Amino acid sequence: MRILNLALFSLIALLFSACAKPQPYDYSEFLSAKPKSILVLPPTNQTTDIKAPASILANSLIPLNEAGYYVYPIALVYDTFKNNGISEADEIAKIPLPKLREIFKADSVLYLDITDYGTKYVLLSSYTIVGVSAKLFDLRSQKLLWQKSAYAQTDSGGDNSGIVGMLISAVVTQIANSISDASYDLANQAMWQLYAPDCSNCLLRGYRAKHFGEDVQLKN
Numbered sequence: 001m002r003i004l005n006l007a008l009f010s011l012i013a014l015l016f017s018a019c020a021k022p023q024p025y026d027y028s029e030f031l032s033a034k035p036k037s038i039l040v041l042p043p044t045n046q047t048t049d050i051k052a053p054a055s056i057l058a059n060s061l062i063p064l065n066e067a068g069y070y071v072y073p074i075a076l077v078y079d080t081f082k083n084n085g086i087s088e089a090d091e092i093a094k095i096p097l098p099k100l101r102e103i104f105k106a107d108s109v110l111y112l113d114i115t116d117y118g119t120k121y122v123l124l125s126s127y128t129i130v131g132v133s134a135k136l137f138d139l140r141s142q143k144l145l146w147q148k149s150a151y152a153q154t155d156s157g158g159d160n161s162g163i164v165g166m167l168i169s170a171v172v173t174q175i176a177n178s179i180s181d182a183s184y185d186l187a188n189q190a191m192w193q194l195y196a197p198d199c200s201n202c203l204l205r206g207y208r209a210k211h212f213g214e215d216v217q218l219k220n
Helices: 002-019 028-034 051-058 063-066 074-082 098-105 161-179 182-194
Strands: 035-040 108-122 127-138 144-155
Touching: 028 051, 028 127, 035 074, 051 108, 051 182, 063 108, 063 182, 074 098, 108 144, 108 182, 127 182, 144 182
Parallel strands: 035 108
Antiparallel strands: 108 127, 127 144
């Protein structure tokens, strides 16, 4: 009986914890900093796909501009680092924040880390996945303003032609996706998701945005 009561109590506690309202994202540092410009660094890459960094970087510009921020031109940023003898993303990511502020005079810096990218073959199916995590730091106070991760994925789908048919379909899909670089299109989807407005941990709109200061998550 005691064990039954304990199990019942645990179940009730679990139900209450599941129904508890999630803690709101802390935007206090973001609201205090009010960044207008963002320096986007070359993404670090945990995958083996050498095309991933360029794809993620290229697909970041329009969403960030649409979000209302001035984004430093990619070519300018790349040339500046190259002229200083630094070209690898991992090395750039280690540059101290005060030094980045001194060089670029930007309000904030965005670090992107690619966790997944490309088409993969698993058993009788193949899928294409893009995963990215982002951290935005204020270059004046050096404090973390915002962080979020985003994923986008597509698969080869089912097949009713048996195991051999499924196997062939998966291989063909993987080859086709690799040739056409389906990951690039998926990266576009992932980056729009990463920078999307009006969710519990979304990036706040910048001062250039039409609805600046009207973010839904700030009203809850």
